[in-house]
Amino acid sequence: MAGSISLSMSQQFKRSGAYAIPLSGGKLYTLAAGKTNTPQDSYQDYGLTIKHPNPIPLDENGYVPPFYLADGFIKIRLNDANGLTVREVDNLLVVGPSSGTGGGGGGGVDATTVLATGDIKYRYGDGQLAGFVRANGRTIGSSTSGATERANLDTEALFNYLWQVDSTLAVSSGRGASSAADWAANKNIALPDGRGRVLAGLDTMGNSAAGRLTSTYFGSDATVLGASNGGESSTLVTANLPPYTPSGTVASTVIGSVTVTGYATSFATGSGDAAHPAMNSNGNSTYSVSGTASGSLSGVAQGGTSTPFANVQPTLLVTTYIKL
Structure with a gap:
């Protein structure tokens, strides 16, 4: 199981004349107990999955970021920005949730039963929430990162987690060699944007x-x-409509006749400028007339305006938070 020591989340100082000034840019080495320089891993999460660099860099105000260690004993060495040792302590007991028994009674806390960095929860409310940030597409980072959702040392674990699990999240001025390097460079990273979205x-x-x-x-x-x-x-566009082919027939009939009355005894067909069929005296001749009729079909639009229609399911709005 995992625990920590009292240096985690503490502000460290060094003496300068008559004053104590923050240990800006200091470095915390975690070492195996009883050994001189054998590194021992520290982690950004109590699940012991995301490693800190060794040494762990302190921020500009001398704050040590949160870190977690495996059960047992640890040695620490705290140096200033110039590499001078400010404090060195061996055989420190790692305190925290643990298997086994100890004073105070009761069992240990199982880390799988509590929220871990990156976990999401909904809350019926708005605004900031201690230990969380909103999944609103804004940014997180250190106090000098220019982050817009939260600029604070306590965002380091989530910064590293998001950097490692989602390469599409934007990092200010571009991604560096690692999440730890970008944190140390005071960059910020964008949060997932859950505004107006269901998961x-x-x-x-x-x-x-x-x-x-x-x-x-x-x-x-x-x-x-x-x-x-x-x-x-x-x-809707035309491609969304079901197949539909209208059919029908428009019929047109043209009927007519021409009647010619004549008095000639006979009028035979001839050649020349005028040629006519034979026509009897006092008789009538009827000519049939035929041809092709054309027409068009017209109508009135039914009033469609291509107005968009809603896709929204029945929805209740809350705020989505991500654990630091």
């Missing part, structure tokens, strides 16, 4: 893709942590 599980989560969210409809790769898409409204 969904990755389509894989350690398994094969379920295919419930695909790039065809989701519009992004649903196997990538932090991917986002979707909108509150949609507008």
Whole structure:
């Protein structure tokens, strides 16, 4: 299990004449107990998964960032920015949640039963919350990082966690060699942006893709942590309409006749400038007339305006927080 020592989250000083000044830029070495210079790992989380650099850098105000250690004993060496040793102590007991028994009664605290760095929770409220930051797309970093959501030493663990698990989160002036290097350089990192969004599980989560969210409809790769898409409204286009082919017939008939009355005994067909069919005296001749009729079909639009329609599911709004 994990614990810590009293140096964690403390401000350190060194003497300068008659005054004590913050140990700005100091370095804390964690070493194996009883050994001279054998490093011992320290961690940014009490799950002991994200390592601190060794030595651990103090910030500009001499604050030691939070750190966690495995059970047992530890040796520490605290140097100033010039490498001069300010304090060295051996065989310090790591105090904190532990297996086994000890004074005070009761059992230890299982780290898996409490929130860890990066865990998300909803809260029916707004505003800042101690131990958390809002998933609002703003930034976190050290007190001199220019971060907009929280600029404080206590954001270091979350800074390193986000830097390592999501390479798409922007880091001010670009990503360096490591999260520890960027923290030491007083950079800030963007938080996930959960404003106006519901959360969904990755389509894989350690398994094969379920295919419930695909790039065809989701519009992004649903196997990538932090991917986002979707909108509150949609507008139909022709491709969204069901197939429909109107059919019908427009019929037109032209009927007519021409009647010619004549008095000639006979009028035979001839050649020349005028040629006519034969026509009997006092008789009538009828000519049929035929042809092709054309027309057009017109109508009135039914009043559609392509107004977007809502996609929003029944929703209750709260605030999304991320554990520091």
